Amino acid sequence: MSEQVPPGLSSSPEPEQPSSGAPASPGAATAPSARQRSRPKRRPDESMTLLTAVTARPLDGGYEEAARRRAAGEEPKWTGRVAFVLSMALVLGLAVTLGVRDLTAPDEADQRVRQGLERNASESQERVDELRGRNRELSTEVEALANQALALADPSAAVQARNLAIRAGSMAVSGPGLKVEISPDQEAIAAGDTNARITAGDLRVIVSALWAGGAEAVSINSVRLSAKTSIRDVGGQIQVGFQPLASPFVVEAIGSQDSLELALAKGRAGDRIALLRGVLGADVRVRREGDLRLEPSTEVGSLDHAQPVPKDAVSTAHLQ
Numbered sequence: 001m002s003e004q005v006p007p008g009l010s011s012s013p014e015p016e017q018p019s020s021g022a023p024a025s026p027g028a029a030t031a032p033s034a035r036q037r038s039r040p041k042r043r044p045d046e047s048m049t050l051l052t053a054v055t056a057r058p059l060d061g062g063y064e065e066a067a068r069r070r071a072a073g074e075e076p077k078w079t080g081r082v083a084f085v086l087s088m089a090l091v092l093g094l095a096v097t098l099g100v101r102d103l104t105a106p107d108e109a110d111q112r113v114r115q116g117l118e119r120n121a122s123e124s125q126e127r128v129d130e131l132r133g134r135n136r137e138l139s140t141e142v143e144a145l146a147n148q149a150l151a152l153a154d155p156s157a158a159v160q161a162r163n164l165a166i167r168a169g170s171m172a173v174s175g176p177g178l179k180v181e182i183s184p185d186q187e188a189i190a191a192g193d194t195n196a197r198i199t200a201g202d203l204r205v206i207v208s209a210l211w212a213g214g215a216e217a218v219s220i221n222s223v224r225l226s227a228k229t230s231i232r233d234v235g236g237q238i239q240v241g242f243q244p245l246a247s248p249f250v251v252e253a254i255g256s257q258d259s260l261e262l263a264l265a266k267g268r269a270g271d272r273i274a275l276l277r278g279v280l281g282a283d284v285r286v287r288r289e290g291d292l293r294l295e296p297s298t299e300v301g302s303l304d305h306a307q308p309v310p311k312d313a314v315s316t317a318h319l320q
Contacts, residue, residue, distance in 0.1 A: 132298055136172075139296055143171050166216065169226035169297035173217045177254035177292045178261065180206060184247055185281035196280050198249060200233045203240075205272045206251055206264065207231065213263025215253040217294045221245045224297035241299050248283075257288050 143165060151158035165171035182203075188196035203220060210218055218225045223240045230241060237244045253260055263269065264286060276282040 135298055136295055139170065139298075140172055143296075169217065169224045169229075172294065172296050173254060174291060174293040175216075175254045176257060176288070176290050177215070177252065178210070178257060178264075179287055179289050179292070180251040180253075180264070181283075181285045182206075182247070182249045182251070182276065183283040185283075188281055196282070197236075198238070198247060198276075198282065200231045200238050202272060202276065203238065203249060203251065204231050205268050209263045209267065209269030210251070210253040210255075210260055213253075213255065213260045215255040215260060217254045219252050219294045221250055222295065224294055226297040226299055228299050229297065241297075252289070252292050252294060254292050254294060261286065261288075 147158055147162055150161055162171070166173055182198055184198045185193075185196045207218055207220070207225065220231070220240050223229070223243055223245070225240070228241075230239075232239055234244070237246075238249070239245065264273065273284050273286075276284050
C-alpha cells in the first residue's frame with residue numbers, strides 16, 4: 001500500500017532550475033555563484049600567518065629601512081633628534097646643578113649670625129670658667145677663715161670640720177695617689193666607629209673602683225667629685241656635673257697607692273680597662289703620683305632638706 005503525498009510536497013528534493021529556464025542535464029556540474037566567484041582563494045598555510053611572517057621577514061621594518069639607508073650611504077633620520085635630546089639633557093642638567101648650588105650655598109647673613117652666636121658662646125664659656133675659678137678661690141678663703149675661727153674656739157671641732165670638708169669636696173687637698181689617663185682610638189673614631197668612644201659608664205666604673213679602694217678625693221679633668229656630682233653622657237659628650245669634658249680623660253685620686261692600684265686591677269674595673277685596651281684600642285695609663293693637688297668642688301652647695309640625725313635616734317635604729 002503506497003503512502004499518499006499531500007499536494008505541493010515531493011518525497012525527494014528536486015534540483016534547482018537554472019535561471020535561464022533551460023533544463024539542467026543530470027550529468028552537468030553546477031556553475032559557481034557570483035558570491036563564490038568573488039571570494040579570494042584561501043592559502044594552505046593561512047592558519048600559520050604569525051609563524052610565516054617570522055620566517056619570511058625576520059627583520060622589523062625599521063631595521064630593514066636602516067639597512068637600506070646604510071647601504072645607500074644615506075644619513076639616518078634620527079641624528080637630528082638625538083642631537084636635540086642630548087642638548088636638552090645638557091641644558092636641564094646645568095639648570096638642576098645651578099639650582100642645587102644656589103639652594104645649598106650658605107647665606108652670608110646666616111653665616112654672620114652663626115659666627116656671632118659662636119663668638120658669644122665662647123665668650124660666655126670663658127666668663128663662666130673665670131667666675132668658677134674665682135668662686136673656688138673665695139670658697140677656699142672662706143673655709144680657711146672659718147677653720148681659723150673654729151680652731152680658736154674649739155680645736156677638736158675644727159679638726160672634725162676639716163675632715164668633713166675634705167670628704168665633701170669643699171676644700172682643696174693634696175697628697176700621694178694615682179693618675180689614670182684614658183685616650184680613645186682617634187683613628188677608629190674618625191673612621192666612624194662609635195664604639196671606640198669613651199663613655200660616661202667607663203668613667204663611672206673606674207671612679208667607683210677608686211672610691212671602693214679607699215680614695216679620699218677624686219677628680220676628672222680637674223673637676224672635683226662630690227656627693228652631688230653626676231657623670232653622664234649628654235649629646236655625644238661626657239659631662240661631669242654640668243661641665244662638658246673632652247678627651248683625653250684624666251682621673252686623679254688621692255689615697256693609698258697600693259690599695260688604689262689593687263682596686264683598679266680586679267673586679268669590674270680590671271675587666272673594663274682590659275676591654276678598653278684590648279678591644280676598643282684605647283690608651284689607658286695608670287701611674288703613681290707623689291703629690292697631687294685637687295681643687296674644691298663648685299657643686300657642694302648647701303643642704304636645704306637633709307638634717308643630721310640625733311645620736312640617740314641612731315643608736316635606737318641600730319638596736320632595731
